[in-house]
Amino acid sequence: MSAGKVGTWEIGEIKLPLSEAFRISLENIRKRFVRAAITTASIVLGIAFMVSILLMAQIQQIARGAPETIRAYQYWLLFISLLVSGVGITNSMLIAVAERYKEIGTMKCLGALDRHILIFFLLESLIIGGVGGIAGYIVGLIAGIVYGYTQFRPSDVIGALTSPLGTLSMLGAPTVIALLLLSVVLAMILTMAASLYPAYYAAKLNPAEALRYEV
């Protein structure tokens, strides 16, 4: 921040209200919907996989009436799947930056600071993460319920897994809500982390070079 006097100029503040930044990021996602959807799909798959694995462990426990632990290799699978989706998001955000070189250069000509460019891209990734987290949670939940229904119905010891609602009520509200929170928070952290490098790269672009770039 260096508002003050330079020569005869009174250097004023440069602003970007969060509401305006959010609106522009949202417009960017809407306009480039296909690529945003592919990025979202990447996070949806990762989160859905996680939710279904955690859920299946719970369902097995309910069905067998005995505690079921998640095995170490399943945690590995989880970790790897989230890593893969993170790499996918990074790749997709790098392409998003590359196709917008000129726009970034133009924004800087209009007065945008480096951190404003960073904010645009990170907000975009947060929105994608939030939506992807919720969608992934729903997909994972459905997968878990279908698993419980098909695997355990014949031998269901307590008859709780015969309907989706029955399964949900057996799992209990705390588990269901905790899973939702975990999904959304993890998805947002993951997309943010994956977008950090591309967004930083975009923010640091020299405006003259960014403008020269022809897509």
Added chain:
Amino acid sequence: MRYEYTVETEDLAKYYYMGKYVIKALDGVNIKIRRGEYVSIMGPSGSGKTTLFNMIGGLDRPTRGKVYIDEVDISKLDAYELAWLRCRKIGYIFQTFNLIPVLTALENVMLPMIFAGVPREERIKRATELLERVGLGDRLHHKPPELSGGQQQRVAIARALANDPAIVLADEPTGNLDLHTGLEIINLLRTLNKEKGVTIVTATHDLKMIDVSDRIIYLRDGKVQRIETRAEVAVEYEE
């Protein structure tokens, strides 16, 4: 306070190093542009027009020499001050229009005012006035893909004037337009130059620009070849 020269360069040079080759895009350019002048920088492609444009616009740093805007040496400015300079003192117009494709005409014109901290009501009012001034009063809510090239360039002109800059820098503003539309844009720039007293510097090789320019700076191989006033050019035509 008024300054005699809005733009002044002193032994301005920009070298690009490509392996063992040195490309001297600009090599010792001294120019002075008066407040309210309409100056065209002419020269074949590769003569350094765009590099000069980038230096004056605070978009890139010179290898050597200085650029003064309103008598302030812009090489001494830090990143924040440079952003402020680009936001408040300079308006940019590009060959490829460079509107933000996801925003409407009105939002594009309002964008520099957001960075300048202009309140929302005022932004809408000023952006609407500017768009009406460039003849797009009925296209406020259209997005760039729904506008013709000439209309997009008009939006870009309105956007360049959004924060009442001291200088408008136009890099080949007619390069992507047909003859007729190009002429309209040139005349619009000239009218706004007279009306608002804003200094206009265009980098161009469009000969139509000569008719409206106060002075023409010929650039060749990164050096100023000669500077002519309009009167001199007119004489040349007659001969």
